[in-house]
Each structure stands twice: as structure tokens, then as C-alpha cells.
Amino acid sequence: MSLLKYESQLREPLVDGNKDYHQVTEDIIKPIEMKPSRLWYIGFYISVALLLFGVYSVYREVTYGIGQWNLNKTIGWGWDITNFVWWVGIGHAGTLISAILLLFRQGWRTGVNRAAEAMTIFAVMCAGQFPIWHMGRVWMAFFVLPYPNTRGPLWVNFNSPLLWDVFAISTYFTVSLLFWYSGLLPDLATVRDRARTKFRKWFYGIASFGWTGSTKHWQRHESLSLVLAGLSTPLVLSVHTIVSFDFATSVVPGWHTTIFPPYFVAGAIFSGFAMVQTLMIVVRKVLNLQDYITIGHIEAMNKVIVLTGSIVGCAYLTELFIAWYGQNQYEWFAFKENRANLFSPYGWSYWLMMFCNVISPQLFWSRKLRRNITVTFFMSIIVNIGMWFERFVIIVTSVYRDFLPSSWSTYYSPTIWEIGFYLGTFGLFFTCFFLFAKYFPVIAVAEIKSILKTSGEGYKAKMTELEKQDAEKFYIAEVDHAHH
Amino acid sequence: MAGGIKKFVVGTFDDEKVLFPAVKNVRKAGYKIHDVYTPFPVHGLDHAMGLRETSLHTAGFIYAITGTTTALTFISWVFTKDWPLDIGGKPNFALPAWIPITFELTVLFSAVGMVLTFCYLCNLAPFVKKHHFHPRATDDLFVMAIECTGKTNDAEVQSFLKNAGAQEVNVQEVETGWWIGTYDKEQKLYKEEKGY
Numbered sequence: 001m002s003l004l005k006y007e008s009q010l011r012e013p014l015v016d017g018n019k020d021y022h023q024v025t026e027d028i029i030k031p032i033e034m035k036p037s038r039l040w041y042i043g044f045y046i047s048v049a050l051l052l053f054g055v056y057s058v059y060r061e062v063t064y065g066i067g068q069w070n071l072n073k074t075i076g077w078g079w080d081i082t083n084f085v086w087w088v089g090i091g092h093a094g095t096l097i098s099a100i101l102l103l104f105r106q107g108w109r110t111g112v113n114r115a116a117e118a119m120t121i122f123a124v125m126c127a128g129q130f131p132i133w134h135m136g137r138v139w140m141a142f143f144v145l146p147y148p149n150t151r152g153p154l155w156v157n158f159n160s161p162l163l164w165d166v167f168a169i170s171t172y173f174t175v176s177l178l179f180w181y182s183g184l185l186p187d188l189a190t191v192r193d194r195a196r197t198k199f200r201k202w203f204y205g206i207a208s209f210g211w212t213g214s215t216k217h218w219q220r221h222e223s224l225s226l227v228l229a230g231l232s233t234p235l236v237l238s239v240h241t242i243v244s245f246d247f248a249t250s251v252v253p254g255w256h257t258t259i260f261p262p263y264f265v266a267g268a269i270f271s272g273f274a275m276v277q278t279l280m281i282v283v284r285k286v287l288n289l290q291d292y293i294t295i296g297h298i299e300a301m302n303k304v305i306v307l308t309g310s311i312v313g314c315a316y317l318t319e320l321f322i323a324w325y326g327q328n329q330y331e332w333f334a335f336k337e338n339r340a341n342l343f344s345p346y347g348w349s350y351w352l353m354m355f356c357n358v359i360s361p362q363l364f365w366s367r368k369l370r371r372n373i374t375v376t377f378f379m380s381i382i383v384n385i386g387m388w389f390e391r392f393v394i395i396v397t398s399v400y401r402d403f404l405p406s407s408w409s410t411y412y413s414p415t416i417w418e419i420g421f422y423l424g425t426f427g428l429f430f431t432c433f434f435l436f437a438k439y440f441p442v443i444a445v446a447e448i449k450s451i452l453k454t455s456g457e458g459y460k461a462k463m464t465e466l467e468k469q470d471a472e473k474f475y476i477a478e479v480d481h482a483h484h
Numbered sequence: 485m486a487g488g489i490k491k492f493v494v495g496t497f498d499d500e501k502v503l504f505p506a507v508k509n510v511r512k513a514g515y516k517i518h519d520v521y522t523p524f525p526v527h528g529l530d531h532a533m534g535l536r537e538t539s540l541h542t543a544g545f546i547y548a549i550t551g552t553t554t555a556l557t558f559i560s561w562v563f564t565k566d567w568p569l570d571i572g573g574k575p576n577f578a579l580p581a582w583i584p585i586t587f588e589l590t591v592l593f594s595a596v597g598m599v600l601t602f603c604y605l606c607n608l609a610p611f612v613k614k615h616h617f618h619p620r621a622t623d624d625l626f627v628m629a630i631e632c633t634g635k636t637n638d639a640e641v642q643s644f645l646k647n648a649g650a651q652e653v654n655v656q657e658v659e660t661g662w663w664i665g666t667y668d669k670e671q672k673l674y675k676e677e678k679g680y
Contacts (some may be wrong), residue, residue, distance in 0.1 A: 020624065021523060021623065021624035022623060022624040025523075025623045025624065146558075146562070152567060153566070153567070154567065155562045155563075155566070155567055157569075158559045158562065158563065158581070158582055158585055159563075159571070159578055159581040159582075161584075163585070164584040164585055164588075167584070167585045167588040167589070168584065168588050171588040171589070171591055171592040174592060174595070174596065175591060175592065175595040178595055178596065178599045179595075182599055182602070185608065186523075186524070186622065189622045190523070190622040190623060192622075193616070193619040193620070193621075193622045193623065194619075194623065205613075206610045206611055207610070209603065209608035209609055209610060209612060210607065210608055210609070210612035210613060210614045211608060211622070212519075212521055212614055212616060212621070213521040213522050213523060213621045213622050213627075214519045214520075214521055214606075215519060215520045215521070215522060215526075215529050215530055215533055215535065216519065216530070216535055216538075216606075217606045217608075218522065218524075218525040218526070218529075218530075219525075219530040219535060219537075219538050220538045220540050220602055220605060220606060221525065221602070222525050223538045223540045223541050224540060224598055224599065224602045226541075227540070227541050227544045227594075227598060228595055228598070228599075231544075231548075231591045231594055231595055232591075234587070234591075235588075235591050238584065238587060238588070242584050245584075446523060446524040446525070447524070449523055449524040450524040450525060450526075450527075453500075
């Protein structure tokens with residue numbers, strides 16, 4: 001009987017260094033128990049400052065109305081909805097990593113899933129701000145809920161994609177939060193049981209819900225995680241599908257396309273992974289977690305980026321081709337004149353998007369570049385800029401010149417309060433992320449331990465040693481039992 | 485359920501390779517394993533201990549179909565009975581348009597229901613205080629607690645555990661109550677099984 005499960009030596013170790021279980025705990029929990037570094041404080045205060053600027057921008061918008069933004073009769077959706085779709089898209093990588101990769105049994109997810117899920121939750125929180133404050137009379141926001149009221153009762157329109165969005169985003173947020181927190185319980189218990197200060201004992205005592213590590217509890221926990229993963233997989237696909245329905249079910253040229261759902265989902269995963277890269281490259285360095293988030297992890301995510309980036313590229317070309325092939329003059333005008341014509345008012349944004357999302361990720365076909373941290377970091381920023389422009393292109397260039405030339409919009413550019421609101425969500429996102437990185441284990445400790453003996457560098461070396469000594473005996477003792 | 489005092493012999497292991505045969509031998513010898521506390525899910529340990537399968541996923545399914553039914557009945561009641569709206573002469577019963585919300589509610593009910601059930605079954609909640617047999621059970625040790633009855637000779641159990649490979653063995657007395665954990669009432673008796 002063996003518990004050292006055999007894993008091919010061709011596979012790179014997922015945990016570098018010769019670690020044992022205790023060392024894993026030490027490495028990951030240590031940052032929580034130490035005073036944050038000066039860099040942490042600087043980053044945190046900048047985030048809070050941005051957040052406050054965002055709060056003030058929103059305050060102005062609520063006080064003086066949507067007129068604080070540069071929206072006009074033709075462009076009713078500008079930066080605000082662009083930002084909404086962008087943040088929701090970013091929120092897709094966490095669930096993809098934690099759910100879909102769990103179902104596909106990808107061991108490397110354990111290094112990044114916790115932080116990616118946290119990122120998802122914060123990104124969805126940011127996304128939610130935009131449609132809520134866009135309502136103008138935000139104190140009426142509860143009207144989107146179907147509750148018995150004295151106006152009839154007058155119900156919400158269940159046939160409207162905007163209402164589907166309300167359900168999709170709120171369900172996605174709730175389920176992601178539950179998935180994330182149920183995974184956190186055992187790790188919070190680890191922090192609790194190591195705690196020496198009074199505050200930590202108290203705080204993690206409450207936060208860990210009294211987790212003991214009982215075998216029965218683990219059995220249920222495994223069942224829970226698996227079913228939540230199974231539920232989240234179609235959920236994550238549904239969320240951006242429904243966001244794309246906001247556009248696709250309309251009759252606006254440039255929006256009215258059936259390709260939107262898969263195209264949006266691929267784009268969401270693409271931008272989400274880029275954001276995970278941006279964050280993880282910083283986190284692994286600052287918290288000294290290079291042994292757990294290895295170059296192998298970064299390479300794996302870059303492979304996802306080149307795949308989804310190419311899907312997005314295919315989608316861009318397909319919709320362009322269909323706009324021409326479909327012979328609808330309005331559709332073709334939207335694509336040819338409003339977008340692809342470099343000298344039209346927004347042509348630059350279309351080509352910027354093409355460059356960032358389609359051309360630049362192709363660099364990742366090279367293994368050397370996939371494994372280069374500096375290149376990956378810059379690429380992750382470029383991809384996120386590109387994906388923001390994708391949403392901007394879809395939203396603004398489809399509406400600014402509509403069917404009636406007399407109502408064509410003058411050039412739309414945002415006001416400082418529109419930009420301030422966007423910066424404010426960055427503040428919210430990073431404030432949350434800094435607090436998370438300080439007070440919670442950024443890597444799933446228990447999950448790393450469960451793969452340590454198959455994929456840890458030290459254990460893999462031991463296995464190779466055994467294999468060399470007596471291959472036949474090794475096969476019977478280790479490999480044969482690996483799948484039982 | 486307070487009042488009584490229960491005695492446990494607690495042994496710690498630092499390797500799953502030692503833990504598995506130990507679990508097997510303890511059960512073979514007829515002792516009752518109260519629980520084994522581990523820092524991460526050890527696959528196959530529940531089977532080795534003779535625990536029955538959890539039916540949490542069945543509960544999840546029931547919550548899911550509750551969500552589906554709630555969404556469908558509510559929306560169709562609103563749009564066909566309570567306030568039918570004529571939208572361009574289209575049918576009031578517009579099932580395809582309701583699929584997104586029905587799906588979302590299915591997932592929502594299932595996930596929330598399952599997590600609450602999980603917390604209820606495992607007695608997990610904020611401010612809950614439980615008995616912890618060893619603080620390193622969440623770090624790097626596998627902690628086995630064996631329940632002693634009046635007839636048990638705990639010195640014997642201790643030396644048995646030592647022989648089975650336990651690093652550190654002691655006896656703990658705990659006030660009975662839910663805080664020591666609940667476990668399967670019908671723990672299966674040990675029988676020779678293949679596979680572990």
C-alpha cells in the first residue's frame with residue numbers, strides 16, 4: 001500500500017524545494033503573522049485614496065444626476081457599462097480555475113485558486129457598482145427585485161436580459177463567495193491553531209467556524225467542493241453569456257449578433273487570467289511564495305491566455321466577415337465605417353483592441369516567452385487594456401452613429417467623474433485585495449498539502465531514486481497502486 | 485447532553501503511510517475510533533475508517549430542483565395569472581425567455597442549501613467552540629482519538645497505538661456534548677476489504 005501517488009517525472013513539480021507539511025504551513029501562514037511591509041502600506045494607502053476619489057465621484061453623480069457623465073442622447077452607455085462588463089469579465093478566471101480546473105483535475109490550480117477566487121469576488125463587487133449607480137435614482141435600486149409591492153403588484157420583466165443580469169450577477173457573487181469561504185475554513189483553522197496573539201486567536205476562532213479537521217467533515221467538504229464546482233462550471237459560462245445578451249438581444253447593428261455568448265465567455269477568461277497573472281506575479285514576489293506559484297504555474301496560465309486570445313481573435317474576424325457576408329448595410333456600416341476604418345473617430349480604439357488582444361498574445365507560442373516573468377507581466381497589462389477597449393468598441397462604436405445621421409453623436413469622451421468612478425473601483429478592488437493578502441492565506445494550504453507527496457519537488461526526487469534502484473519493484477509498489 | 489465525562493486515548497501520526505495500517509489494526513482489535521483529525525483531506529481514510537458515504541450531494545440535488553420549481557412556478561404565475569402583459573402579441577407563457585433565471589435560481593438554491601446543510605451537519609458556525617484533541621491536527625499531524633468505555637484498559641490502548649506507529653500518545657478527558665463531534669452512529673465493523 002502506498003500513498004505516495006506516482007506522477008510522471010515528465011511533469012514539472014508543482015511545489016519547489018524539499019518541503020514537508022509543516023514547512024508548507026510555515027511558508028504560507030507566515031506573512032499573516034508578520035507586520036506588513038512598507039510596500040504593503042504604500043499600496044494600501046494608494047488604494048484607499050483611489051477608493052475615496054471614487055466615492056466622491058459617485059457622490060457627485062448621485063447629487064447632480066447622470067449629467068455629471070458625458071453620456072448623451074445617442075451614447076446612453078459609455079464608460080460605465082464598459083467598466084461593468086470589463087470587471088465582470090475579470091471575475092471569470094477565479095471560478096474557472098477553482099471549478100473547471102478542479103473537474104479537469106489540473107493539479108496546478110491549487111497554487112493559484114485561492115487568490116483567483118478572491119479576485120473574482122472583488123471584481124464582481126466592483127462590477128456591481130456600475131449598473132447600480134447608473135440607475136441615477138439609486139435609492140430605488142430595490143425595484144429590480146420581484147417583491148410584492150403596492151403598485152399592483154407590478155412585477156419586474158422576467159423576459160428582459162437586464163433582469164437576467166441581476167439574477168446572474170447576484171447568483172454568481174453568492175456562489176463564488178460560498179465556494180471561496182468554504183475552502184478557506186480549514187486554512188483559517190490552521191491560522192487559529194498557530195495563533196499566539198489574543199486578537200488572532202479571537203478573530204480566526206470566529207472566522208474558522210470551529211473547524212477541527214475531522215475525517216467525516218473532510219468527506220463532506222470534498223463532496224461539497226465537488227458539487228459546487230459542478231454547479232459553478234455552467235454558472236460561470238452563463239454569467240457572461242447573459243451579460244452578452246444585454247447586447248445580443250437588441251437590434252442595434254454591431255450588437256445584434258449570435259456569436260456574442262461564446263465570444264464574451266472566451267474574452268472573459270482571457271482578461272481574467274491576465275488579471276490573475278498581474279496579481280500573482282506581484283504576490284509571489286512580495287510574500288515570497290515562488291516555491292508555490294512557480295514558473296510552471298505562470299506558463300500554464302499563459303497557455304490559457306494564448307488559447308482564449310486566439311478564440312477571441314477568431315470571433316473578431318468572424319463577426320467582421322459575417323457583417324460583410326450578411327449584406328445588411330447597417331451592420332456593415334457599423335463594422336466598416338465605425339470600427340475598421342482607422343480614420344473614423346473611434347477607429348484607433350478598434351485597432352488598439354486588435355493589437356492587444358489578437359496580435360500580442362501570439363508571442364506566447366514561444367515557450368521561452370511564456371516562462372519569462374517580465375514579459376508575462378507586461379502582457380497581462382496589455383491584455384487588460386485590450387479587453388477594456390473591446391467593451392468600449394462594442395458599446396460606443398455601435399451606437400454613436402445610428403440609423404439617423406441627424407442624431408449622430410459628437411465625439412464622446414468621459415468626464416473626470418466618469419473616470420473617477422472607474423478609478424474608485426480600482427481602489428475598492430485593491431483595498432480588498434491588500435486586506436485579503438494580509439489577513440487570509442493567499443494559497444490554499446490544505447490543498448497544497450494534499451498534492452505535496454505527488455507533485456512536491458523533494459518527493460518527486462525520492463520517487464525517481466526509488467525507480468532507479470529497482471524499476472520492477474517500484475512499478476508494483478508505487479505505480480500499480482497509484483489509481484486505487 | 486452535558487454532565488458525563490468521556491475518556492479518549494489520543495495518538496498522533498506524522499505520515500499517512502503509517503496512519504492507514506494503524507487505522508486498520510485499531511479497528512481489527514475492536515477499538516472504536518472516535519475520529520481521525522487531519523490537516524488535509526486524506527483520500528480513502530473515510531473508507532478505511534468504515535464511515536458511510538455522505539449524502540450531501542443528494543441534498544444538493546433536492547435544493548436544486550426546489551430552485552427550478554420555484555422559479556418556473558413563480559414566473560409563470562406572474563406572467564400568465566397575476567399580471568399578464570401583452571408584449572407585441574407574444575405568448576404570455578414565454579418559457580425560453582425564463583431559462584436564464586430558472587437556471588440561476590437552480591444553482592443559487594443548490595449552493596446556498598448545500599453550504600448551510602454542510603455547516604449544520606458539521607456543527608460549523610461563527611463563535612462555535614469545539615474540543616480540539618491536538619493543535620497540530622490542522623498543521624502536520626494526523627490525530628487519532630479512540631473512545632474508551634468502562635471496560636477499556638487505556639494503558640493497553642496506549643501501548644497498542646505506540647506499536648502501531650503513533651509518535652505521541654496521551655489520555656484526554658472531555659465533557660460529553662456536541663463539541664467533541666458527532667460521527668456516524670452505524671460505523672461499519674471492520675472486515676477485510678480490498679483496495680487499501
